[in-house]
Amino acid sequence: MKIQESMENYLETIYMLEKQTGYVRSIDIATALSFSKPSISNAMKKLKADGFIEMEDRGCIRLTEKGKAVAQGTYERHCVISEILMHFGVSRETALEDACRVEHVISEETFTSMKKFLELNH
Structure with a gap:
């Protein structure tokens, strides 16, 4: 399945940030990509709905196996x-x-x- 370039960029950014710090929050993605927090929030909702990420209670974002495969x-x-x-x-x-x-x-x-x-x- 081919996904949008922007979604690949988000997944790759999550992957790289997780490798660097062990955890990823929306603000980390916004900072890394120089995007607004609302833009990141919308993208994360889409990635979650499509099964690429999971969002934990404390706001941490984790790649699913599907998301990790695309990101890698x-x-x-x-x-x-x-x-x-x-x-x-x-x-x-x-x-x-x-x-x-x-x-x-x-x-x-x-x-x-x-x-x-x-x-x-x-």
């Missing part, structure tokens, strides 16, 4: 694409920005080839 896949694409771009001489800042856009539209065939290329050149 998006994060992996981001890492591989940015790494390859830097390998080609693109600055780190530009590579990270470009990878954030490309990670949502790249085909599985192209991504698999990029991963193989990266594995062979490391």
Whole structure:
């Protein structure tokens, strides 16, 4: 199932924040993405309704297995694409920005080839 780019970004952000701090709140997501708290609240309601996250009593947000799978896949694409771009001489800042856009539209065939290329050149 293909989900919207914005939802992939939210899930990836939750995944990265959880790895860094062990917990995630709406305010953490708002701060990380520079979005308003109401925007984050609306997105979290949608992600919860679609089964990608669970919200605990204290306001902590956790990825479900379904959400974690999407987040990890998006994060992996981001890492591989940015790494390859830097390998080609693109600055780190530009590579990270470009990878954030490309990670949502790249085909599985192209991504698999990029991963193989990266594995062979490391």
